[in-house]
Amino acid sequence: MTDRQQKIVQNVDQAREMILAAERWIWKHPQAGFTEWEAHNYLKEKWEALGYKLVEAGDIPGFYTDIDTGRPGPTLCIMAELDALDQGNHPEAVNGMTHACGHNCQAAGLLGVAAGLAALGALDGLSGRIRLMMVPAEELIQLPFREGLRKKGVIHFYGGKAEFIYRGYLDGVDLAMMVHTGADRDDVDLGCHYGSNGMIAKTFTYRGKSAHAGGSPFNGINAEYAAVLGINACNALRETFKDQDHVRFHPIMHGVSSAVNIIPDELSMESYVRAITVEAMKSENEKINRALAGAAASMGARLEIHDRPGYMPEWRFPPMMRLVEQACVDLVGADKVAFDYERIGGGSSDFGDVVSLMPGVQFRAYGATGHGHGTDYYIVDPDKACVNAAKAQLFAAEALLENGAEKAREIVAAYEPTFKSKEEYIAFLDSILQDLDAVEYNEDGTVTIRYK
Numbered sequence: 001m002t003d004r005q006q007k008i009v010q011n012v013d014q015a016r017e018m019i020l021a022a023e024r025w026i027w028k029h030p031q032a033g034f035t036e037w038e039a040h041n042y043l044k045e046k047w048e049a050l051g052y053k054l055v056e057a058g059d060i061p062g063f064y065t066d067i068d069t070g071r072p073g074p075t076l077c078i079m080a081e082l083d084a085l086d087q088g089n090h091p092e093a094v095n096g097m098t099h100a101c102g103h104n105c106q107a108a109g110l111l112g113v114a115a116g117l118a119a120l121g122a123l124d125g126l127s128g129r130i131r132l133m134m135v136p137a138e139e140l141i142q143l144p145f146r147e148g149l150r151k152k153g154v155i156h157f158y159g160g161k162a163e164f165i166y167r168g169y170l171d172g173v174d175l176a177m178m179v180h181t182g183a184d185r186d187d188v189d190l191g192c193h194y195g196s197n198g199m200i201a202k203t204f205t206y207r208g209k210s211a212h213a214g215g216s217p218f219n220g221i222n223a224e225y226a227a228v229l230g231i232n233a234c235n236a237l238r239e240t241f242k243d244q245d246h247v248r249f250h251p252i253m254h255g256v257s258s259a260v261n262i263i264p265d266e267l268s269m270e271s272y273v274r275a276i277t278v279e280a281m282k283s284e285n286e287k288i289n290r291a292l293a294g295a296a297a298s299m300g301a302r303l304e305i306h307d308r309p310g311y312m313p314e315w316r317f318p319p320m321m322r323l324v325e326q327a328c329v330d331l332v333g334a335d336k337v338a339f340d341y342e343r344i345g346g347g348s349s350d351f352g353d354v355v356s357l358m359p360g361v362q363f364r365a366y367g368a369t370g371h372g373h374g375t376d377y378y379i380v381d382p383d384k385a386c387v388n389a390a391k392a393q394l395f396a397a398e399a400l401l402e403n404g405a406e407k408a409r410e411i412v413a414a415y416e417p418t419f420k421s422k423e424e425y426i427a428f429l430d431s432i433l434q435d436l437d438a439v440e441y442n443e444d445g446t447v448t449i450r451y452k
């Protein structure tokens, strides 16, 4: 460890109690995306006590602050997430919500980064600016609620980072970094893999006709059966998904507003169509729409489909991964670090949207146990998940911004983003949005199916 790195370790260790308290507090106050006001307000107070002036999103949770080294150079954004998940079966769920993805540790870790950078001399020798950002709504859940916010004009996109990009909060940022909490690896402290799926988010509603379920079921059209057929039609497609595309389709059904003695006339579902390329996201989504619509047609039911932009595929930039890996090795030693330059994860994150515009790395700090998003998920080593995460990010920031921000400049210059501008990115995402009346019954006995 260099003297500078030792100083970072000391600075973060001085904030350890505050970091660990934040981890516990936020764990106990889980809220879903775009409603995380309790965590927002808790963190706002801590950040302001450290002397930061925050720019708050205002009508949604989340904030950022800028730290200027006073020397020219690129702007590095370090992010963390605020939101929890509907995991009502977790023993420690609060109001049906749990931090079963460990975002509470991310938020606590970024508080540690903020504390470390507020320490005397923390910016000595660094160039450029650092933007620290607390972002809402990474988990793309509760789609009808988000559609309501979109229709009211509060948000334009369902994902917090996509929304922050849309609002201009990443304008002028050149590269980005974040840590995600990792579970179930006792052998290592810090890790990273190469890529993660992108996805299209969708809600769809089957509509049938209600009737007395005992007296006159022959007068009804069972929307629930149509939905089950739709799921089965999609399941029959699964072997047409190419292995290399990493396609995932995992619909959930909402409850029917019906009774056991009524043929249900409406059933809504949500799903993602995930894949590792934008082309596969779009082509497989079309196949799924066609299958869902065909199932409706087979029963005389109708189907509304609402496709919404989800997240872009996430590719971490290998030269930046190597720099972050070295920072992790400097902190905990090579035997506690696992960076995989080939593995692709099936999950998705709106950090994919960030790296569609600039180089970035989302890496992992372990310290949780159980399954991510599961009822057995707990934080067991908050020092690893939060305190180490803060130190590792500060080590990486130091490596990027020292020596006139030489490494950051090299990485930015070498990166070829998917989109040349924010406007191009927004136009692409907007092009995914579609509302389809997917099945139409014609007078002449034909059926029209719209799937794209």
Ligand SMILES: [Zn+2]
Pocket (backbone or CB within 6 Å): 101, 102, 103, 138, 180
């Ligand atoms: Zn997560």
